[in-house]
Amino acid sequence: MARTKDNVTQPATQTAARAVLAPGERVAVTGASGFIGSAITRALVARGVDVAALVEPGIGHASLDGLAVEVIEADVRDAAAMKQAIEGARTVFHVAAVYRFWAPDPAAFYRVNVEGTRNVLEAARSAGCELVVYTSSVGTLGLENVAERGSADETCAPHVDHLFGLYKQSKYVAEHEVLRATALGAPVTLVLPTTPLGPGDHTPTPTGKLVVDYLNGRMPAWFDTALNIVDVDDVAAGHLLAAEHGVIGRSYIVGGENMELREILAELAACTGLPEPRFRVPRPAALAAAWVSEIVEGRLLRRAPHVPLEGARMASTRMVFSDARARRELGYQSRPAAEAIERSARWFAENGYVSDKRLAAIHWRRDGA
Numbered sequence: 001m002a003r004t005k006d007n008v009t010q011p012a013t014q015t016a017a018r019a020v021l022a023p024g025e026r027v028a029v030t031g032a033s034g035f036i037g038s039a040i041t042r043a044l045v046a047r048g049v050d051v052a053a054l055v056e057p058g059i060g061h062a063s064l065d066g067l068a069v070e071v072i073e074a075d076v077r078d079a080a081a082m083k084q085a086i087e088g089a090r091t092v093f094h095v096a097a098v099y100r101f102w103a104p105d106p107a108a109f110y111r112v113n114v115e116g117t118r119n120v121l122e123a124a125r126s127a128g129c130e131l132v133v134y135t136s137s138v139g140t141l142g143l144e145n146v147a148e149r150g151s152a153d154e155t156c157a158p159h160v161d162h163l164f165g166l167y168k169q170s171k172y173v174a175e176h177e178v179l180r181a182t183a184l185g186a187p188v189t190l191v192l193p194t195t196p197l198g199p200g201d202h203t204p205t206p207t208g209k210l211v212v213d214y215l216n217g218r219m220p221a222w223f224d225t226a227l228n229i230v231d232v233d234d235v236a237a238g239h240l241l242a243a244e245h246g247v248i249g250r251s252y253i254v255g256g257e258n259m260e261l262r263e264i265l266a267e268l269a270a271c272t273g274l275p276e277p278r279f280r281v282p283r284p285a286a287l288a289a290a291w292v293s294e295i296v297e298g299r300l301l302r303r304a305p306h307v308p309l310e311g312a313r314m315a316s317t318r319m320v321f322s323d324a325r326a327r328r329e330l331g332y333q334s335r336p337a338a339e340a341i342e343r344s345a346r347w348f349a350e351n352g353y354v355s356d357k358r359l360a361a362i363h364w365r366r367d368g369a
Contacts, residue, residue, distance in 0.1 A: 031096030
């Protein structure tokens with residue numbers, strides 16, 4: 001192993017990424033109005049970086065309000081638009097993706113997550129960008145041997161039949177495209193966030209929806225599963241560290257604490273004063289409810305299922321991870337999961353996601369925290 005001037009350990013035989021994230025440097029961020037993308041954009045703006053914030057045409061970008069960035073409407077599915085938007089950037093953070101468990105047009109997962117990634121890589125190559133930081137997903141990793149290992153890391157390959165749902169499948173294929181481009185010389189480093197929570201989850205993402213459902217009293221029970229909880233601003237910091245200290249072609253999990261779902265809900269109860277769910281839903285019952293919801297709501301009524309099948313399948317999987325590589329090689333750190341959970345709950349409560357009746361019942365553990 002070799003050490004950089006910042007005393008960060010790097011594999012000696014691999015090429016280190018060296019993005020310049022200094023005042024005046026131009027950096028492009030795809031998906032800049034999204035949950036993780038906006039957090040990365042805020043972190044870059046705090047450095048004084050000249051940010052080209054790429055957003056999908058026709059959608060709102062309130063998460064960028066007040067930030068000194070150049071907002072560019074450019075669809076990742078449009079190769080020509082990507083080339084024009086990325087021109088002049090030395091570094092690209094490719095964050096844009098369809099991240100949900102169901103879509104009325106299933107082909108959107110591949111068009112955005114796979115074809116869009118190809119377009120961004122080609123645009124970066126054409127523009128002569130020095131580095132692309134690609135936001136992958138821990139969903140591309142194998143969890144089959146977690147019971148024996150204790151947690152999954154970047155070396156855990158999945159069984160393809162365990163890549164439940166189009167989101168995971170399309171991100172797995174997209175990651176293959178990224179690694180193939182890297183093998184041909186593209187300067188790409190990969191970041192794999194775990195389960196982010198925190199302020200600014202406008203959609204909300206499937207992760208944030210768990211918090212919103214709890215706050216609104218729509219989670220009377222819990223599943224026997226576990227998640228790795230991380231604050232979204234720590235995920236953003238991990239991206240910047242990967243850009244400055246990572247290795248080309250290397251993947252880095254950026255996470256926080258592994259927690260049982262029951263522990264997450266107990267923490268939400270502790271910080272809000274709302275009741276904690278008392279019942280466990282057996283896996284067969286959860287899957288049966290998801291199949292009914294998928295068929296009736298998803299296929300017949302063409303609307304998002306209340307219990308998406310992919311979500312139910314994931315809820316029966318222990319999604320626990322080790323981010324030791326990022327901590328060792330990048331100097332990555334994360335705040336306590338309890339802080340991320342409370343920051344998320346407060347943001348949703350303060351931004352219109354919680355009913356008046358439930359808001360009135362909340363008694364924050366630390367007023368003004």
